[in-house]
Amino acid sequence: MKKILLIFLSFLFSSAFCNDGLSWDDLTREEEGVVTEVGGNTISGIIKIKPCAEKIVISNKDSIIKINVVGIKDIQKGNHHISMLFFNDSVDFFFGEPIDTIHTLKFYKGYNCNISASGGGWNGAMATGMTINTKFSESYIVSLDGKDGMDFKRTVNGISFLEIDNYKRKLQKTFSDNPRIISYLDTFKKVHFDDIPKVVEFINSIY
Secondary structure (H helix, E strand, C coil), rough: HHHHHHHHHHHHHHHHHEEEEHHHHHHCCCCEEEECCCCCCCCEEEECCCCCCCCEEECCCCEEEEEHHHHHHEEEEECEEEEEEECCCEEEEEEEEEEEEECCCCEEEEEEEEEEEEEEEEEEEEEEEHHHEEEEEEEEEECCCEEEEEEEECCCCCCCCCHHHHHHHHHHHHHHCHHHHHHCCCCCCCCCCCHHHHHHHHHHHHH
């Protein structure tokens, strides 16, 4: 019985990594689906998610409905179950899909909005001549408890040198107390974004 259970769990584990989860096209494509609000109400129709927009738009033959993202629990769209993920006291918010949540490190693929200001200056409490920049980041997110999470991100439209170079150092710092993980990380010259799934798979295999 134990052997059967082990084989079953191994199958689940390997299946979890057969794909990289939610893609940018999966998230942004206008598609028939169902939105479940935090209160439990469901709304079906064509779902439109726009980068960095505050509201999700749902269109059906009767109406167009706009719902603030904080009022949404999850979205069923095509073959994807997209959850609203809030980590680190809600500082980090993601549209995310679970890849593996049965092992020690809970693993998700997600997208979030980064807002930054550049240029200009401050006049009292007012910003003068500032440019507000918004961009969507693609992330792999790991969490032990579903409340606090660490994300490994890159911009949707290209990767900067620092983003490529910092994943290994971030992992080494996080798992500095585990020699076996550090030894494994040392086999990489750099840990690239696309390496994150196999790194998480290895870490979960020794926990």
